[in-house]
Amino acid sequence: MPEDAQRLIDTSTAHPARRYDYWLGGKDNFAADRESADAIARLAPLVPKWARENRWFMRRAVAYLAREAGIRQFLDIGTGIPTSPNLHEVAQAIAPESRVVYVDNDPIVLTHARALLTSGPHGRTAYLDADLAEPEDILGSDEVTTTLDLSRPVALSLIAVLHFFKDAQDPHGIVRRLVSALPSGSYLAISHNTWDYLPEPRRAALESAVKDEGQCRDRAQFTRFFDGLELVDPGVVVLSEWRRDDSADLPLPEPWEISAYGAVARIP
Template identity: 60%
Template structure:
């Protein structure tokens, strides 16, 4: 695995007094790579929405099913933005279990993710993985990075993974513009894999509590209609936009959780 261009003094950027989405997600998944601020934030969300840990687990399972689905349909390249702290069955592990030659570029902006990527994200000999220390809000920086260019062939289909990250891009940060720039760099036959928190199924009292925990305004839940607008122009793979718990989940443990308990939409869409 390569981490060319990453700043290995990046640990200086870690502010343990402020919750970070990657570390909070790690906590909600039952991981240990988090700080008190992350746990406090996660507990506050769980107090408002007791099923939030189930939601995190179901979102992770969606990612794995989507990667497996695309790898089984011939996709061999993955650009995973908002990687999060590595856990079991990461994107490259799922893809390379189907084809060891699969190539994956991970992107995240948390220095702790960088440290774990160095230690844990190792590729098969036939394939390749790389890690970029970058932010989704800087698509040009991601696309121009030399490690992306040496790892992925942008003349061949790529799966752009945007799992549980778009809700951290506010409307004033132009999420559709960011998506358009990334998608424009991909050839026809590529795919976008995305999941997004929605509060449309939750009672108003629960939504109010969740909003109260969003003190910095960084988080923006979106309705199914708003999520669909971000993917407009792409060809949705059946069954379209559904709960992460329902996307190609026939082989998942039954019964499936309700859309209210998960409150996460998901879609896989093809680039025409």
């Protein structure tokens, strides 16, 4: 790990990306992350299943975008710690010429950038250390402007990241700014946690446990991210149900087991 990254990483405080890595069975996490993850899992024992289903949603969405929508450029913001297959691996397995820019502001993700940047010879990948809260910095970065052609369709991927933004941070406005920079024929893919399917008092206990980290949203609030866009069938659904196929090799969970929405939409 680079020395500057080591200095930036606070191992004493739990981090959502490292907690997610732990739920997925990864090794890039610390004691504080594991303790926090286990505490949440005691309230929601199925949260590791959510983590796996969220990854499967990403893979299905990217496969659809590359195979059926013909997208060859991807902007993935809130990348997190890489878990193979990564987005570019899914896209380039279908279309080797695909170009991908990964964006994250977690220094531990930066230490994995070399792995993320391993692209096939016909495509290209880049990594940008930036924050979703500053969309202009992302859109104007050298990594984006030299890797992607923003005059041609791009798929914007925001997987399990917007629920870390509270309403006061205007996540809907951030998404609108990013979408407005993309041409017609581009796409937006989002997964987002919700309390809609959780019964009380489990909902209240979980909401209290993560209240300082962001905000879950109901169906209407989630759907607002796609205002003015053309939702791809089946529209807004529990993420485990979005174009599910046999690739997950897992039984379809009940909505309350996942309690997260997923959707993909075309930018007209």
